[in-house]
Structure formats: C-alpha cells, structure tokens
Amino acid sequence: MIDVASLSFSYVSELTGDRVEALKDVDLSADAGSLTLVCGASGCGKSTLMKALTGLVPQMTPGELDGVVSINGRNLADVALTDVGHLCSSVFQNPRTQFFCDTVAEELAFCGENYGRERATLRQQSERAAKLMGISHLMECKLTSLSGGQLQKVALACALASGAPVLLADEPTSNLDPAAIADVRGALKILKEQGLTIVVVEHRLHFLRDLADQVLLMEGGRVTRRWSGAEFFSMGQAQCRSLGLRTLVDPGPPETWVAAGQVGRQEKQVGRQENREATPSQVRLSCRGLSFAYGANPVFEGLDADFPAGQITCITGANGVGKTTLVRVLCGLAAPSSGTISLDGVPASRKTRRSACALVMQDTGRQLFSDTLAGELTIGASHASGQSGEQLLADFDLANLGERHPLSLSGGQKQRLVIAAARATGRPIVILDEPTSGVDARHLDSITATLRRIADEGAAVVVVTHDGEFAAACADRLITLTATGAYCAREGDQQ
Numbered sequence: 001m002i003d004v005a006s007l008s009f010s011y012v013s014e015l016t017g018d019r020v021e022a023l024k025d026v027d028l029s030a031d032a033g034s035l036t037l038v039c040g041a042s043g044c045g046k047s048t049l050m051k052a053l054t055g056l057v058p059q060m061t062p063g064e065l066d067g068v069v070s071i072n073g074r075n076l077a078d079v080a081l082t083d084v085g086h087l088c089s090s091v092f093q094n095p096r097t098q099f100f101c102d103t104v105a106e107e108l109a110f111c112g113e114n115y116g117r118e119r120a121t122l123r124q125q126s127e128r129a130a131k132l133m134g135i136s137h138l139m140e141c142k143l144t145s146l147s148g149g150q151l152q153k154v155a156l157a158c159a160l161a162s163g164a165p166v167l168l169a170d171e172p173t174s175n176l177d178p179a180a181i182a183d184v185r186g187a188l189k190i191l192k193e194q195g196l197t198i199v200v201v202e203h204r205l206h207f208l209r210d211l212a213d214q215v216l217l218m219e220g221g222r223v224t225r226r227w228s229g230a231e232f233f234s235m236g237q238a239q240c241r242s243l244g245l246r247t248l249v250d251p252g253p254p255e256t257w258v259a260a261g262q263v264g265r266q267e268k269q270v271g272r273q274e275n276r277e278a279t280p281s282q283v284r285l286s287c288r289g290l291s292f293a294y295g296a297n298p299v300f301e302g303l304d305a306d307f308p309a310g311q312i313t314c315i316t317g318a319n320g321v322g323k324t325t326l327v328r329v330l331c332g333l334a335a336p337s338s339g340t341i342s343l344d345g346v347p348a349s350r351k352t353r354r355s356a357c358a359l360v361m362q363d364t365g366r367q368l369f370s371d372t373l374a375g376e377l378t379i380g381a382s383h384a385s386g387q388s389g390e391q392l393l394a395d396f397d398l399a400n401l402g403e404r405h406p407l408s409l410s411g412g413q414k415q416r417l418v419i420a421a422a423r424a425t426g427r428p429i430v431i432l433d434e435p436t437s438g439v440d441a442r443h444l445d446s447i448t449a450t451l452r453r454i455a456d457e458g459a460a461v462v463v464v465t466h467d468g469e470f471a472a473a474c475a476d477r478l479i480t481l482t483a484t485g486a487y488c489a490r491e492g493d494q495q
Helices: 046-054 081-086 104-114 119-132 148-161 178-193 229-233 237-242 323-330 350-356 373-378 389-395 411-425 441-456 468-474
Strands: 002-012 019-030 035-039 064-071 088-091 166-170 197-201 214-219 222-228 283-294 297-308 312-317 338-343 357-360 429-433 460-464 477-481
Touching: 002 046, 019 046, 019 197, 019 222, 035 046, 035 229, 046 064, 046 088, 046 166, 046 197, 081 088, 088 148, 104 119, 104 148, 119 148, 119 178, 148 166, 148 178, 178 197, 214 229, 222 229, 283 323, 283 460, 297 312, 297 323, 297 460, 297 477, 312 323, 312 441, 312 468, 323 429, 323 460, 338 350, 350 357, 357 411, 373 389, 373 411, 389 411, 411 429, 411 441, 429 441, 441 460, 441 468
Parallel strands: 035 197, 035 214, 088 166, 166 197, 312 460, 312 477, 357 429, 429 460
Antiparallel strands: 002 019, 002 064, 214 222, 283 297, 283 338
C-alpha cells in the first residue's frame, strides 16, 4: 500500500536558476489491490510525484522534500535507493532511459539478478511477464532494434517481472496500438486481482474504465480534485474538456477513426468534412512499389501511396509493423530496398527529400540542439513559415519560455516545441511520428489546429499515430500497414 502525507517538493533549476515548486501538500492513500489514476495537464507535477514515490526525488533530483512517502509501511526516507526496487517497480515516460541490457530476455531478468534470485525463478517471472504483455516472440531480440511501442511493452514487462508489490506507471500506453493497450489493460486487471498497488499517470484515460478505484486531478503541483473511479468515468465529454482532460470513450479500431471507407494495406481516401479526392497536381509526395527489408527480413513490400498537398495523411498499424521505418524512407533517412519515391511527380533522391521534409521524431530528445527554446526555432527556420518565433511559442502554449533550456521542459512541452520547430522550417512536407505522445487535451487540440493550418497552406502532412482521438480529429486520409510475415527485429533495426 501507499501513504503520502503533506508531500511538497521544490528545487532550484540548474538551467534557469529559478525555484520550482513542483509538488505542494500532496496527500495520497492507496490500498493493496487498488489502482489509482493521476491525471492533469502536461507540467502539472504528475511525473514528479511518481519520482517521489520511487525515491528518485530527492535522491536523484536534489531539492527540498517535505512530508512523508510510505510504501508497505516503510518510510522511503529510511530506505536506500538500491533497495527501493523491493518495494516498487516503475515504468518511465521514456522507456529508453530505464534499460541496461542487450536483449529483451536479459532486461527482463536484470532486476531479479541484481537481487540474487534463483535462475528458475527468474525464468518463470520473465516468461510470465512476457506472456502477459504479448512479447514472448521478442525475447531474443535486441532492445536497440525494437520500435517505440515494443519498447514500451518491454518496460511494462520488466516492471511486472520484478515481483514488487507496488507498480508505478508513467504514461504506459504512449506509442501503443489498440491491441497493445488492451494487453496493458488485461495485465493491470490481473495484477490488481493479485493484490498489487498500482498508480498510473495517463493522458489516454479510456482504457482504465472499470479498473481505476480512485482518480486524482493535479494542477500546479497540487491535487485539486478527487473522484471514485465510477464517479470519474460517468463524466460527460464537456465536463472532461472543461478540466483539460482527454476523452473517456474508447476511440475503437482504426477503421472507426475516420468518417467512411474501408481501410486496407493500401491507402484509402476517407472523408473528413468533405470527401477530398487527390488530383495528380495535388500529390506532393508519392511512392510506387516501395519495399524495405533488413537483410532477408521484409518490413513492408510493394507499397503504393500518395501524400497530397493540403491534406493530413495518417499512418497506423500494429507496433513494430514498420511505420517509423516507412517515414524514415520517405524523408530520405533510409534507402528503400526497391521502388520509387517522387516529389511533385518527379523521382526524388534521398538528398532532395531530406531538404523537402521536416521530421518530428518519436523521441524528441534526439532533435533538441539549442540551449534555449527561441534558439531551437531558429534552426532551419524559414520565412516561408509565415510566423515569428514568438508567435509559434504562443501557439504551442510556450509563451514567455523562450530563454528556457529545452531540457528543462516536461515531456509534453518538449513534444510541442519540436512541432513548433518543424513548423518554423516552412518545408512543403511535414512528417510527424507519434506527435501526441504525452499530450493533454488542450494541447492535442492545439496540435490538431496547427497541422490543419500547415495543410491548408499547401503542405503535405504525414502523421504516424496510434492515437484514435487525434486521428479522428485531423485525418483526411488513412494508411494502415500490416505485417508481411513473422519478423524478429535485429541490431540496427529502428522501426
């Protein structure tokens, strides 16, 4: 069980010199066999609270901590950081930051090995966790070869394999497809029944219906509202939006995300507000017979697709099917095995496509280079964007943060910054890989409106997403990739 009393945490930012009041008088009580959902806008203190529950605050993030955090009757202030793993397991917002080993199987066994568990026990716990998360087929794969969604499932499996009585999960469904989210829900249900105490921080809320026992809303580092799970999930959409929360309704499978049309492996025109048919003159980017393989292992084959100017094309499909690989090929970061890619009807080299495309990566930390937000917007900026840096920061709710260091931002704020930077380039093709990961309702609406504006100005917008709420709001077209056969990713494969 968890008991948190009058928890406050403040620190002086090394990047800005400002004192940050991250948590203020937070109280939380959670019994064994219960699930607590913590929600709220990006930057409200949710992740800091999770770090406090693991002992990372203040031991890894220096600052002033007041109040008490107790897990299973033990005050974390009296527990060595190396021993906290006996009490709780964690899934971080970015799973790449919590891996230490080479393969999935090694990572699943890592925690138990450090605590001296028997080999037979380790194998049993690892296999059980892998089965619960649907990753048994990935056990011998290298972590560096897996997609973002697959890594998310591995991180969850590692937490399950630890055997700790408390599970803390920070955005556990980010980058997961609907089937994987169902796996997460099933695993959480089983763990509740087995008596674990579970705390989940999430923006995507619908999958926790009938699982959450209590829900906490955080604002400005404080818990401002509390509900029972039943009370919370009985709220209407208007009330959710007034609180800055995303939908409580399951968006369903991809074929329901758009107004009409059968969704297959090939692209399918779908209705948005009107049925926009692409004419040859509108097609900004296209591929014909496009295939990609890692050695003898095909990722996708014979793909024909158009990405018209003035439209938003969403690409979806199961985790690990090759969506990120496809956009890397489209923008010239990887070479196709076969096929052609054309820009405005003319076959285009990789160099030409790199110049024409602005890419927002799945892992935003890979494309932050400047020491200020304002500086980040000047990298690759073009007058063609039609907006100043100040305007862009305001559009993405980052006003007055221009002199902040990008690494001082929350995950959701970083996501918005790199989208603003892509907008600043003014390039005719904008490609985004999971742009709504870690994004709350208000900022999801902001990103949707910005992408609509970019498309209306004539750019071809291509979005890889598993976010049905987002796709339903913005997609003009939908492409679903399907597996070409059994495939185990190997070293160097980034899907």
